[in-house]
Amino acid sequence: MLPLLLLINIITFILFHPHTSAAAAGLCHPNDRAALTAFKNSFTNPNPFPTWDPVFDCCDWYGVKCNDTTSRVISLDIAPHDSLAGTIPSSLANLTHLQNLRLHKIPNLIGQIPPSLTKIPKLRFLVISWTNISGPIPHFLSQIKNLAYLDLSFNRLSGTIPPSIPTLPFLFAIDLSRNQLTGPIPETFGHFQKTAGFPALDLSHNKLSGALPSSLSNVLFSSVDVSRNNLSGDASVFFGKDKAASSIDISRNGFEFDLSKVSFMVSLDVLDISHNRIYGEIPKQITEAVYLQFLNVSYNRLCGEIPTGWKLRYRSEPWENSSFLHNRCLCGIPLNPCN
Ligand SMILES: *[C@@H]1O[C@H](CO)[C@@H](O)[C@H](O)[C@H]1NC(C)=O
Ligand SMILES: *[C@@H]1O[C@H](CO)[C@@H](O)[C@H](O)[C@H]1NC(C)=O
Ligand SMILES: *[C@@H]1O[C@H](CO)[C@@H](O)[C@H](O)[C@H]1NC(C)=O
Ligand SMILES: *[C@@H]1O[C@H](CO)[C@@H](O)[C@H](O)[C@H]1NC(C)=O
Ligand SMILES: *[C@@H]1O[C@H](CO)[C@@H](O)[C@H](O)[C@H]1NC(C)=O
Ligand SMILES: *[C@@H]1O[C@H](CO)[C@@H](O)[C@H](O)[C@H]1NC(C)=O
Numbered sequence: 001m002l003p004l005l006l007l008i009n010i011i012t013f014i015l016f017h018p019h020t021s022a023a024a025a026g027l028c029h030p031n032d033r034a035a036l037t038a039f040k041n042s043f044t045n046p047n048p049f050p051t052w053d054p055v056f057d058c059c060d061w062y063g064v065k066c067n068d069t070t071s072r073v074i075s076l077d078i079a080p081h082d083s084l085a086g087t088i089p090s091s092l093a094n095l096t097h098l099q100n101l102r103l104h105k106i107p108n109l110i111g112q113i114p115p116s117l118t119k120i121p122k123l124r125f126l127v128i129s130w131t132n133i134s135g136p137i138p139h140f141l142s143q144i145k146n147l148a149y150l151d152l153s154f155n156r157l158s159g160t161i162p163p164s165i166p167t168l169p170f171l172f173a174i175d176l177s178r179n180q181l182t183g184p185i186p187e188t189f190g191h192f193q194k195t196a197g198f199p200a201l202d203l204s205h206n207k208l209s210g211a212l213p214s215s216l217s218n219v220l221f222s223s224v225d226v227s228r229n230n231l232s233g234d235a236s237v238f239f240g241k242d243k244a245a246s247s248i249d250i251s252r253n254g255f256e257f258d259l260s261k262v263s264f265m266v267s268l269d270v271l272d273i274s275h276n277r278i279y280g281e282i283p284k285q286i287t288e289a290v291y292l293q294f295l296n297v298s299y300n301r302l303c304g305e306i307p308t309g310w311k312l313r314y315r316s317e318p319w320e321n322s323s324f325l326h327n328r329c330l331c332g333i334p335l336n337p338c339n
Pocket of ligand 1: 067069
């Protein structure tokens with residue numbers, strides 16, 4: 001009988017290295033292995049990925065995923081990694097079959113977004129978030145024609161948003177939140193391609209300014225968050241009975257428009273317009289938004305009676321008064337009665 005400890009070792013080895021026989025057969029493409037090794041060696045750490053050992057097939061390395069049929073590397077997902085230090089290496093361009101790149105929660109990842117990313121023709125999901133990369137959001141990202149999902153949130157990116165990005169044919173989600181972006185929202189954000197479906201937009205927590213382009217009214221966004229910027233003018237472009245959005249957050253900006261003229265989509269689930277200069281009344285039609293679960297219109301210049309007869313399907317509690325406080329002259333439940 002095998003000693004128990006040895007048995008446990010064998011079982012653990014089989015569990016954690018299911019493709020050991022494949023490693024011997026060398027399934028991983030040599031070009032991919034070379035590109036991954038160059039990626040690893042580009043960082044200043046001596047051995048950032050201990051499982052990236054030539055003994056194992058590179059398809060089994062931490063964060064690496066291969067296509068089952070072709071054994072080419074299709075996904076590289078490094079998240080989180082506290083000690084990994086350096087810049088995004090250009091050797092990534094040699095992962096020619098990569099579709100999914102995620103570098104998430106790597107505080108010591110620095111430098112700029114490298115042009116080599118444009119050489120990865122099949123790249124669809126690009127996430128570089130919660131890192132210390134800085135510099136601009138480069139125009140050349142619009143050369144990655146298959147890009148469907150772009151998340152560059154929680155970095156130190158600055159400068160303006162390149163107008164070319166929203167016109168990518170398959171882009172359906174763009175998250176540039178929590179950076180230091182300046183300038184206006186480009187007019188091209190009104191020209192997402194039809195192939196993209198209902199795009200999700202998050203530009204919150206930046207320093208964007210200026211009026212919203214009227215072209216935005218053409219787009220059926222699934223969700224919009226432009227909160228905590230310095231945007232101004234009319235944000236009614238996001239609203240309308242025939243729109244699709246379930247979540248709209250335009251809070252903490254300088255928007256100024258007449259809410260009485262707005263109609264709300266029935267699909268609305270979250271609505272935060274607090275901390276702006278929005279005036280007029282809250283339209284009675286908002287009570288038709290049966291999915292509404294969160295509402296905040298506080299700190300604006302609204303007036304008149306808060307509508308009654310809400311048809312809320314997924315919220316049992318009544319609205320709190322803090323959803324309506326600090327307006328010019330709103331009255332009625334849950335505030336003081338109107339005179
Ligand atoms: C894997 O590659 C095969 C052959 O190229 C392709 O048909 C299949 O869709 C790929 N699978 C994935 C998950 O990319
Ligand atoms: C890509 O690989 C080729 C050969 O395998 C090598 O010469 C080249 O330097 C690599 N490119 C990068 C950017 O690492
Ligand atoms: C960026 O670096 C600073 C200083 O090292 C660190 O405190 C911060 O958490 C880092 N940011 C991110 C998003 O990791
Ligand atoms: C916000 O925008 C207004 C113009 O709309 C400008 O006067 C003001 O300086 C901006 N504030 C900040 C903090 O950028
Ligand atoms: C808001 O409601 C809380 C408790 O629900 C109450 O204590 C508070 O006085 C109310 N504030 C105003 C201004 O009506
Ligand atoms: C509404 O927003 C104001 C301002 O940010 C906040 O103080 C209040 O707690 C919020 N109320 C709700 C119900 O979210």
